[in-house]
Amino acid sequence: xxxxxxxxxxxxxxxxxxxxxxxxxxxxxxxxxxxxxxxxxxxxxxxxxxxxxxxxxxxxxxxxxxxxxxxxxxxxxxxxxxxxxxxxxxxxxxxxxxxxxxxxxxxxxxxxxxxxxxxxxxxxxxxxxxxxxxxxxxxxxxxxxxxxxxxxxxxxxxxxxxxxxxxxxxxxxxxxxxxxxxxxxxxxxxxxxxxxxxxxxxxxxxxxxxxxxxxxxxxxxxxxxxxxxxxxxxxxxxxxxxxxxxxxxxxxxxxxxxxxxxxxxxxxxxxxxxxxxxxxxxxxxxxxxxxxxxxxxxxxxxxxxxxxxxxxxxxxxxxxxxxxxxxxxxxxxxxxxxxxxxxxxxxxxxxxxxxxxxxxxxxxxxxxxxxxxxxxxxxxxxxxxxxxxxxxxxxxxxxxxxxxxxxxxxxxxxxxx
Amino acid sequence: xxxxxxxxxxxxxxxxxxxxxxxxxxxxxxxxxxxxxxxxxxxxxxxxxxxxxxxxxxxxxxxxxxxxxxxxxxxxxxxxxxxxxxxxxxxxxxxxxxxxxxxxxxxxxxxxxxxxxxxxxxxxxxxxxxxxxxxxxxxxxxxxxxxxxxxxxxxxxxxxxxxxxxxxxxxxxxxxxxxxxxxxxxxxxxxxxxxxxxxxxxxxxxxxxxxxxxxxxxxxxxxxxxxxxxxxxxxxxxxxxxxxxxxxxxxxxxxxxxxxxxxxxxxxxxxxxxxxxxxxxxxxxxxxxxxxxxxxxxxxxxxxxxxxxxxxxxxxxxxxxxxxxxxxxxxxxxxxxxxxxxxxxxxxxxxxxxxxxxxxxxxxxxxxxxxxxxxxxxxxxxxxxxxxxxxxxxxxxxxxxxxxxxxxxxxxxxxxxxxxxxxxxxxxxxxxxxxxxxxxxxxxxxxxxxxxxxxxxxxxxxxxxxxxxxxxxxxxxxxxxxxxxxxxxxxxxxxxxxxxxxx
Numbered sequence: 001x002x003x004x005x006x007x008x009x010x011x012x013x014x015x016x017x018x019x020x021x022x023x024x025x026x027x028x029x030x031x032x033x034x035x036x037x038x039x040x041x042x043x044x045x046x047x048x049x050x051x052x053x054x055x056x057x058x059x060x061x062x063x064x065x066x067x068x069x070x071x072x073x074x075x076x077x078x079x080x081x082x083x084x085x086x087x088x089x090x091x092x093x094x095x096x097x098x099x100x101x102x103x104x105x106x107x108x109x110x111x112x113x114x115x116x117x118x119x120x121x122x123x124x125x126x127x128x129x130x131x132x133x134x135x136x137x138x139x140x141x142x143x144x145x146x147x148x149x150x151x152x153x154x155x156x157x158x159x160x161x162x163x164x165x166x167x168x169x170x171x172x173x174x175x176x177x178x179x180x181x182x183x184x185x186x187x188x189x190x191x192x193x194x195x196x197x198x199x200x201x202x203x204x205x206x207x208x209x210x211x212x213x214x215x216x217x218x219x220x221x222x223x224x225x226x227x228x229x230x231x232x233x234x235x236x237x238x239x240x241x242x243x244x245x246x247x248x249x250x251x252x253x254x255x256x257x258x259x260x261x262x263x264x265x266x267x268x269x270x271x272x273x274x275x276x277x278x279x280x281x282x283x284x285x286x287x288x289x290x291x292x293x294x295x296x297x298x299x300x301x302x303x304x305x306x307x308x309x310x311x312x313x314x315x316x317x318x319x320x321x322x323x324x325x326x327x328x329x330x331x332x333x334x335x336x337x338x339x340x341x342x343x344x345x346x347x348x349x350x351x352x353x354x355x356x357x358x359x360x361x362x363x364x365x366x367x368x369x370x371x372x373x374x375x376x377x378x379x380x381x382x383x384x385x386x387x388x389x390x391x392x393x394x395x396x397x398x399x400x401x402x403x404x405x406x407x408x409x410x411x412x413x414x415x416x417x
Numbered sequence: 418x419x420x421x422x423x424x425x426x427x428x429x430x431x432x433x434x435x436x437x438x439x440x441x442x443x444x445x446x447x448x449x450x451x452x453x454x455x456x457x458x459x460x461x462x463x464x465x466x467x468x469x470x471x472x473x474x475x476x477x478x479x480x481x482x483x484x485x486x487x488x489x490x491x492x493x494x495x496x497x498x499x500x501x502x503x504x505x506x507x508x509x510x511x512x513x514x515x516x517x518x519x520x521x522x523x524x525x526x527x528x529x530x531x532x533x534x535x536x537x538x539x540x541x542x543x544x545x546x547x548x549x550x551x552x553x554x555x556x557x558x559x560x561x562x563x564x565x566x567x568x569x570x571x572x573x574x575x576x577x578x579x580x581x582x583x584x585x586x587x588x589x590x591x592x593x594x595x596x597x598x599x600x601x602x603x604x605x606x607x608x609x610x611x612x613x614x615x616x617x618x619x620x621x622x623x624x625x626x627x628x629x630x631x632x633x634x635x636x637x638x639x640x641x642x643x644x645x646x647x648x649x650x651x652x653x654x655x656x657x658x659x660x661x662x663x664x665x666x667x668x669x670x671x672x673x674x675x676x677x678x679x680x681x682x683x684x685x686x687x688x689x690x691x692x693x694x695x696x697x698x699x700x701x702x703x704x705x706x707x708x709x710x711x712x713x714x715x716x717x718x719x720x721x722x723x724x725x726x727x728x729x730x731x732x733x734x735x736x737x738x739x740x741x742x743x744x745x746x747x748x749x750x751x752x753x754x755x756x757x758x759x760x761x762x763x764x765x766x767x768x769x770x771x772x773x774x775x776x777x778x779x780x781x782x783x784x785x786x787x788x789x790x791x792x793x794x795x796x797x798x799x800x801x802x803x804x805x806x807x808x809x810x811x812x813x814x815x816x817x818x819x820x821x822x823x824x825x826x827x828x829x830x831x832x833x834x835x836x837x838x839x840x841x842x843x844x845x846x847x848x849x850x851x852x853x854x855x856x857x858x859x860x861x862x863x864x865x866x867x868x869x870x871x872x873x874x875x876x877x878x879x880x881x882x883x884x885x886x887x888x889x890x891x892x893x894x895x896x897x898x899x900x901x902x903x904x905x906x907x908x909x910x911x912x913x914x915x916x917x918x919x920x
Contacts (some may be wrong), residue, residue: 003454004438005511006431010518016467020484027481027579037428063482064587064879066849072874073814077838079741080732081809089819090811116488117495154709232511285727 004108025122031056032118033126055113124272149233158230172227179220184234187213242280245271246318246363249300250339252289252309257363262398263338264301266369269408270336284321288314294321311343311379315354322362333363341370341379348382355383367411368395427719429522436812437526438533439872444705445534446897449778450698452537453552454511457529465517466490468505472681476559478566478673481584506532508540508680510552525720526712530702535695542786545683549593555680557604562673565611571667581667584886585674590848591652592678615665616701648852648867653678655853661862662892685790689842693747694785697755698750700724706804730806741838746806750793753802754781764800800831810837813871845871854898854899863894870901884912 025032035054086089118126154164187210194206247267250262274281285300286292292313318335326333343351360366368383386393396407423440424433438457445452460468470487471477507513514532516525540546551558570578602610649655653675657668684691703720706712731737732744757765759779766773772780784797809825810833824830824837840846854867864887868876880897888895893914899907 004435004442005454005456006438007436007458008431008466010461012464016464017470017484017487019479020470020481021487022484023479023481023575023579024484024488061485062879063583065590066851066868066883067877067881068847068874069877071815072870072872073812073816074872074874075810075812075837075840075842077741077808077810077834078733078738079730079806079808080734080738081807082732084809084822084825086822086824086827086830088822090822092813092818092820107633114485114489116492141690280555295696303855 025118025126028056028061029126031060036118036123036126053115053117056116058114059320061114148157150235150236152232152234154229155232156226156228156230158232160368162230162233164229164231167229168223168227171229172223175218175224176222180217181214181261183213183217187217242282242330243274243334244282244284244326245274246284246286246301246321246333246335248286248288248314248318248335248337248339250289250309250311250314251287252342252343254309254342255371256342259340260301262371262401262404263369263386265401265404266338266398266408269404270334270367273408273412274334282326284318286314286317286321288317292317309339309343310347311339312347312350312354315351319354319358319362322359328362335359335363336369337365338369338371339379340372343379345378351379352382355386355393356389360386360393364392366390366393369392369407370395370397372397372399423706423711423714423715424522425715427521427523427715429520429525433522434516434525434529438529438712440706441526441530441534441702444702445538445698448698448701449782450534450538451541452512453509453541454536455533455537456511456513457533458513458515459518460515461518462494465515466494468515473505473507474559474677474680475509475513475556475565478563478582479560479570480566481579482583482586482587491817504528504532505698506536507555508536508546508550508552508684509555512537512540512552513556517625521719523716524723526706526716527699527703527720527723530699531695534702535698536691538698539687539691539694539785542782543683543687543789544787545687545789549682550680551602554602554604558607558676561604561608562676565669565673569670573666578670580889581670582674584889585653585671587883587886588652588656588890589674589678591650592654592852593647593682594651594654595682596650611669614669642854644858645853645856648854649695650850650852651675652851652853652866655856656887656890659856659858660891661858663890667890683789686791686842686844689743689747689750689790689795690785690788691747692743693751695751696724696728696744696748697751697781700752721763732807745760749802749805750797751781753799754784754797757799768799769797790842791839795835798835798838800826803831803834808834808838810834849874849876851897861893862892863896865896865898867898867900869904870899870907873902875899881910881912884910888912 032054035056154167190206190210190213194203194210197203197206245267247254249263251260255263271281271283283297285295285297287295287300288309288311290308290310290313294317316335322328322333355366370380380395383393383395387395394411396406396411398407423436426433434457438455443453466487468475469490470483472483472486477483477526495693505515512533514528514537516528521527540550540552546552566578566582580818615713645655653671656663657671657675660668660671663671703712703717707714707717726746728742728745730742754772755777757769757773758775758780761769761773784793788796803826807826810823810825810830812821814821824833851866852869852870853864857863857865866884867889876897876899884895884897891914895912895914897910897912898907
């Protein structure tokens with residue numbers, strides 16, 4: 001067996017299957033897209049940008065081959081007989097599964113799904129295929145820089161919080177060893193001489209010398225200022241990739257669960273979509289009826305209020321929040337508003353003014369979706385008049401769940417210019 | 418004889434692995450195991466998943482179905498639903514065995530004994546492997562196949578290649594002439610042959626067929642002789658050679674899939690024997706190491722725990738029951754043959770007069786070389802094992818309301834149980850008998866396949882889909898006649914060729 005070889009292959013490529021995996025995803029793109037669309041229903045808005053599990057029916061991806069169907073007759077041999085004797089009869093098990101087991105897995109009603117995990121990038125790519133981030137001012141993004149602290153070794157001075165204790169003490173130990181060592185050797189030598197010496201006078205002199213040495217040894221400080229090491233940080237400029245997304249929703253009585261659900265899905269899509277571009281996204285939830293309130297996600301989608309509707313209150317609040325927390329220079333601001341279009345007649349005009357004067361100049365993109373409206377509401381008409389002057393303002397109507405995605409696609413479609 | 422153990426650690430290192438390989442090799446040689454040289458490769462679990470996805474070949478062409486396997490494996494593994502097998506071994510020369518880096522030293526030793534000596538000697542010795550596979554060249558051939566497929570994708574587009582491969586995969590179980598021995602070719606000659614074929618095809622191209630006088634058909638009132646004269650079981654081969662519309666490169670793809678099918682052909686028929694043989698040898702070799710004091714009792718405990726779980730056979734009522742475990746049955750039979758040779762009792766002498774009391778090494782070697790599962794069980798399953806497994810045979814007939822127990826582990830039943838179990842491993846049991854019946858090359862060029870029913874069992878639900886794949890390759894209509902055992906045609910399915918796709 002001299003020719004045996006032992007080879008370490010661990011360094012070789014680990015991703016031999018990557019290409020085949022991509023082929024699989026490419027081949028079943030439609031099914032996977034559908035599965036993704038279904039799965040977003042169960043997710044919280046900010047929850048699953050990490051990609052996620054996708055299920056597609058196993059039947060769809062089966063590789064067909066000739067196999068036996070049920071019927072006919074066959075013998076089978078099985079282990080573990082306890083009570084049967086030849087000639088016994090047994091009831092056929094339900095579903096005729098007997099014997100078909102692993103031999104014909106494609107045939108039966110084995111309807112379990114094929115489940116697998118997409119990486120975040122794959123997820124995004126499939127989800128937002130041929131969509132583009134609207135009105136992305138690329139120049140602006142690049143020009144927007146923020147400072148980011150980065151580690152850069154150690155320094156001799158700094159603030160106590162940055163003190164690297166381990167490194168400081170290691171240095172101190174080395175210094176002590178270096179400084180005390182020679183003195184200790186000297187002292188040991190003297191002690192030897194002391195032990196050997198019989199002359200009292202010489203002994204006294206040696207003792208005095210030892211005493212001096214001991215003093216010198218103990219004078220070496222345990223920790224010297226020289227030993228201290230501080231973690232050093234320098235700031236480095238970094239392109240700003242942060243965005244804030246405002247979700248505005250009408251929670252007046254006319255927005256029922258179903259409509260809110262539609263709104264939620266729309267917000268969720270927008271969130272995922274923005275996530276393709278921005279690393280950090282903050283989401284601000286503003287709900288309103290006659291007054292507006294900033295709330296957390298839970299409350300945003302779940303609580304219900306009744307009463308009239310003043311859309312402008314929400315726009316007002318949004319404007320205030322932008323002014324106080326999200327300076328335009330540092331943040332990419334996106335907004336999505338969902339409403340059933342019901343508004344105080346007088347208020348709609350004010351909304352238009354607010355949008356024109358304050359909100360629209362601040363945001364990169366403003367999407368308005370109106371969820372079911374039998375007749376044209378005034379808000380729609382007012383908003384409609386904004387479209388011409390503000391290309392980054394878009395609006396669409398959604399009547400049913402199934403329209404969310406198409407509408408979203410329409411709003412975000414790549415403009416070939 | 419007591420010696421110091423090779424290692425008392427549970428972690429492995431390269432030196433220790435080499436030591437184990439040497440000691441196991443020495444013991445294997447004492448037991449006259451004839452093996453290919455070994456190539457042991459340490460791999461990570463990700464690489465093991467890649468190997469899984471390639472269905473046990475180190476190299477394979479690109480196809481989405483391998484991606485599907487990979488995703489399924491990865492998902493199950495990540496969720497902890499399955500451990501990866503400790504071993505994977507490739508029937509090649511040198512014989513490649515994968516050792517996963519996560520394995521403990523004990524598991525590595527077990528894998529070396531099991532794969533690098535057990536499976537390895539089986540690949541080299543068993544007649545099916547000797548006949549159907551070419552260990553010298555498989556890796557080179559797969560490299561050729563991979564490159565060829567890539568080249569085809571470049572020239573003709575991924576989609577076109579995928580269509581052909583999908584279609585071939587659907588017919589993959591029909592890529593072997595089980596009664597005709599193949600001619601071995603080296604990978605280099607495969608490449609030459611492929612180029613020669615292309616060249617010849619170019620040279621031969623002419624309008625000869627069109628100039629044939631047409632009257633011939635009208636004159637001979639008699640139906641022309643059926644083509645092929647005999648039914649052909651190798652559908653892929655027939656398509657490769659006879660399909661009227663395939664391009665040369667498409668024929669070559671059919672050939673590649675056919676070759677891969679042929680390579681795996683013996684594995685399906687020797688599952689019990691192959692695993693039984695490998696398990697028997699890891700058990701025997703590691704016990705000898707222990708007898709010589711080369712491994713510690715702790716090592717043996719870990720090994721035995723793993724060994725017993727691999728050879729565990731739940732009864733039919735158990736929730737874990739998934740049919741007969743080939744490791745359990747194979748290992749038990751190998752051990753049983755050894756017992757019959759070494760310490761036969763009166764019953765063994767009655768049932769196995771030829772081998773009772775013979776040299777066990779020689780007897781096992783003979784069995785390993787000359788049988789497949791079906792014949793191995795028919796030849797060697799002893800009454801003692803039938804009792805031990807408490808095997809019973811049932812008859813499931815859809816014309817009767819109940820299933821009948823036809824034989825159990827008693828004197829009256831041994832022979833019947835053995836016969837039925839052996840049949841369960843026959844090809845006819847798990848692959849429908851479908852052959853090329855007629856190719857109407859002078860008429861509408863349709864291809865007629867025949868499924869001869871076995872035990873009245875009909876074909877399953879995906880048949881039409883497979884036929885569509887066949888039609889894609891054939892380029893014209895494909896018919897499938899279902900024929901009863903008596904030879905009468907029960908019904909015929911026809912799948913029209915989608916001519917647009919064929920290009």
